[in-house]
Amino acid sequence: MxxxxxxxxxxxxxxxxxxxxxxxxxxxxxxxxxxxxxxxxxxxxxxxxxxxxxxxxxxxxxxxxxxxxxxxxxxxxxxxxxxxxxxxxxxxxxxxxxxxxxxxxxxxxxxxxxxxxxxxxxxxxxxxxxxxxxxxxxxxxxxxxxxxxxxxxxxxxxxxxxxxxxxxxxxxxxxxxxxxxxxxxxxxxxxxxxxxxxxxxxxxxxxxxxxxxxxxxxxxxxxxxxxxxxxxxxxxxxxxxxxxxxxxxxxxxxxxxAGINDRAQLSEAAAKMNALIIRGWQLAGVTVQDPATTWIDLKATFEPDVTILPGTQIKGATTVARGAIVGPDTTLVDCEIGERAVVKRSDATLSVIGADATVGPFSYLRPNTILGAHGKIGAFVETKNAQIGDGSKVPHLSYVGDAHIGVDSNIGAGSIFANYNGVTKSETEIGSNVRLGSHNVFVAPVRIGDGAYSGAGTVVRKDVPAGSLAMNVAPQRNLEGWVATHRAGSAADVAAQAALAPQNAVEASAEQPAERTGE
Structure with missing residues (x-):
């Protein structure tokens, strides 16, 4: 009152x-x-x-x-x-x-x-x-x-x-x-x-x-x-x-x-307040493995049985659900982490991680990233404004921006969602149960239908119908002798000549005329 x-x-x-x-x-x-x-x-x-x-x-x-x-x-x-x-x-x-x-x-x-x-x-x-x-x-x-x-x-x-x-x-x-x-x-x-x-x-x-x-x-x-x-x-x-x-x-x-008049006093107050915040969450059932290297903002909330590993910062109004593991070396800003999700060695802002999903290591989740339950954003993957459905995976070395990915799809290593043409940004839509090859580029706007595949190294510029295989057909050419001609005497040339020597010897022998036998 x-x-x-x-x-x-x-x-x-x-x-x-x-x-x-x-x-x-x-x-x-x-x-x-x-x-x-x-x-x-x-x-x-x-x-x-x-x-x-x-x-x-x-x-x-x-x-x-x-x-x-x-x-x-x-x-x-x-x-x-x-x-x-x-x-x-x-x-x-x-x-x-x-x-x-x-x-x-x-x-x-x-x-x-x-x-x-x-x-x-x-x-x-x-x-x-x-x-x-x-x-x-x-x-x-x-x-x-x-x-x-x-x-x-x-x-x-x-x-x-x-x-x-x-x-x-x-x-x-x-x-x-x-x-x-x-x-x-x-x-x-x-x-x-x-x-x-x-x-x-x-x-x-x-x-x-x-x-x-x-x-x-x-x-x-x-x-x-x-x-x-x-x-x-x-x-x-x-x-x-x-x-x-x-x-x-x-x-x-x-x-x-204690009043705060300078930055030294600010850091002292921050350390004391952080220690109090961490202790409060520990008493509420959260495991903080190393309080000395863990920082938690006042508005962050956790359910019991969350584990926070060393070197982790939980900032803003981040929420972490029961059984999730965050860290080590992870920063979350205004994120929502689902039950039993694992986020390690990653940086995420304004993102949602579903239950039982995994993120990292070394992933960078920019605002409006949504990863569904049991999904995966793997090593050295950057996402932005990307909705990735339940069970779908972006395992490694990719950029996914302005994209909508259905359920149970797999994005091959080294894939790039080319969402910006220098003037405007466009979206890419990937269906469900799609299997995409390594080193693909998706030039937005483009749609790949359910159950479709793509070959390695494909640049997708047109929509791919459901159940289709997208590939770029270009015959491979081998220019024999190019190294000997253009890099004569180099280490590559020496190695190549050594590798070709047995073959050259066989070919030379086959070209010799047969010896006459006496009568």
């Missing part, structure tokens, strides 16, 4: 310069979908009454993704005033005046943050009585992050050396929250003193405020800091000065709140 007392603000206005990319940071992909889509999906699961995304840089491209994921969400364009504080101020202004609930603020670049952690944060906030509740994490190297500065009467700050020994629950580290988790302020890295830089507890950038506190205090934020921005983190100090309590909940696993 919709949480009528919850609004979510997603901060997506940052420029992301450290990514050094023409693609906006939040649109870089992670497990097959944009970084921001992970955050949007988490927000959608919380089912808040209002969800607001604040955008600025590359706003049109971001809005397209946001609207697709959250069609009922609000989009706010941040103005020229920089900083997260200003972004939240504008987002709060877009909420209805009569909304009196809680506001959850999350960053668009924290894709690992899950629903369970945020639901736990909301629960702690609503039962704890604080005006604001924040997430934090303990890092061995907190460089670049804002630090949580606790009040002097709090127990001593936890150091990085103590982090590993800190007891925790599945959601939050209780050693800190047992102290009520109260803080004095948050200091950004650029503004921190040496003693503050030694603090291991960092601000995770996830906040839950009462909307009334935001409306009262956001206008008081200043830009008196190293970056000349309105910091949302300054809300903590304003709340404490007003006598309000602020609670900080450290997450048990710091990767949950």
């Amino acid at each position: 919709t949480d009528s007392k919850l609004a979510i603000i997603i901060l997506a206005a940052g420029q992301g310069t450290r990514m050094k990319s023409a693609t906006p940071k939040l649109l870089h992909t992670l497990a097959g979908i944009p970084i921001v889509s992970h955050v949007l999906a988490t927000a959608r699961e919380l089912d808040a009454a209002y969800t607001v995304a604040v955008v600025r840089h590359e706003r049109d491209a971001l809005v397209e993704v946001i609207v697709d994921e959250l069609p009922n969400g609000l989009v706010v364009d941040q103005d020229e005033t920089p900083g997260t504080g200003r972004a939240v101020e504008q987002a709060v202004a877009s909420l209805p005046a009569d909304f009196d609930g809680d506001v959850l603020v999350i960053n668009g670049d924290t894709p690992m943050l899950d629903v369970q952690t945020l639901a736990g944060l909301i629960n702690e906030h609503r039962h704890g009585g604080a005006s604001a509740t924040l997430l934090s994490a303990f890092l061995n190297d907190p460089s670049g992050y804002g630090r949580i500065v606790r009040t002097p009467d709090e127990p001593e700050q936890e150091s990085a050396a103590d982090t590993a020994a800190r007891a925790s629950t599945p959601l939050f580290g209780r050693r800190v929250t047992d102290r009520n988790g109260r803080v004095d302020r948050i200091v950004e890295h650029r503004d921190a003193t040496d003693s503050e830089l030694a603090i291991a507890e960092i601000n995770a950038g996830v906040y839950l405020f009462g909307v009334s506190e935001l409306r009262d205090l956001l206008p008081q934020l200043t830009m008196h800091n190293a970056q000349g921005e309105k910091y949302l983190t300054d809300m903590v100090e304003l709340l404490r000065r007003a006598g309000s309590e602020v609670t900080v909940l450290p997450v048990a696993e710091s990767w949950l709140v």
Whole structure:
């Protein structure tokens, strides 16, 4: 049910310069979908009454993704005033005046943050009585992050050396929250003193405020800091000065709140997410022989008893049915793999592989390839826009493009479907139970009827009736002595002369006159 007392603000206005990319940071992909889509999906699961995304840089491209994921969400364009504080101020202004609930603020670049952690944060906030509740994490190297500065009467700050020994629950580290988790302020890295830089507890950038506190205090934020921005983190100090309590909940696993600012952090997040995806499928009955070399996108799905061999990438919305074997060294993009099918050392995109069919090794299936049940696409075969019927086989060394092949037909080795005349593409239709010879060329458009045959080396330019044999009749000519005449003294000539020597000797002997015998 919709949480009528919850609004979510997603901060997506940052420029992301450290990514050094023409693609906006939040649109870089992670497990097959944009970084921001992970955050949007988490927000959608919380089912808040209002969800607001604040955008600025590359706003049109971001809005397209946001609207697709959250069609009922609000989009706010941040103005020229920089900083997260200003972004939240504008987002709060877009909420209805009569909304009196809680506001959850999350960053668009924290894709690992899950629903369970945020639901736990909301629960702690609503039962704890604080005006604001924040997430934090303990890092061995907190460089670049804002630090949580606790009040002097709090127990001593936890150091990085103590982090590993800190007891925790599945959601939050209780050693800190047992102290009520109260803080004095948050200091950004650029503004921190040496003693503050030694603090291991960092601000995770996830906040839950009462909307009334935001409306009262956001206008008081200043830009008196190293970056000349309105910091949302300054809300903590304003709340404490007003006598309000602020609670900080450290997450048990710091990767949950890790942000992505550059490509190194993107690869770290990708590896962690991939490990979680693989483990989930392993627990669901899928054999992943080598998780270290296997990559699976978030939208891919598998039935039990699927086996994935090393060096395999399962991308997009690929589905793999029960008992299928994929790999090794295989890439599937948006494919459908049937029961007990085998796809090895191959690359396929937008293709359908039927039950008990085999593909590979070294096959290349381009979009709209459909291989029927018990069919075969073999070694060094390329297909495109090809429908290959049940039981039909393209065993090796062929190109099949813009073709429709019936059932139980066999395409000979080295066959080429010549589908392009330089201007337009045409189709070739092969019937059922057809047997085609090696090194055939089918010049489209052409149709070969059911039960037909073709001879080796045939170029088919005209339709072949059912039950017929297609062949190109051209007598073979042997030009004897050609090597001796045109390649005299070559290795070929020497070999040929040696091979012909016995024959020449016999012929010479036969030409000698018979000896006379005496009387």
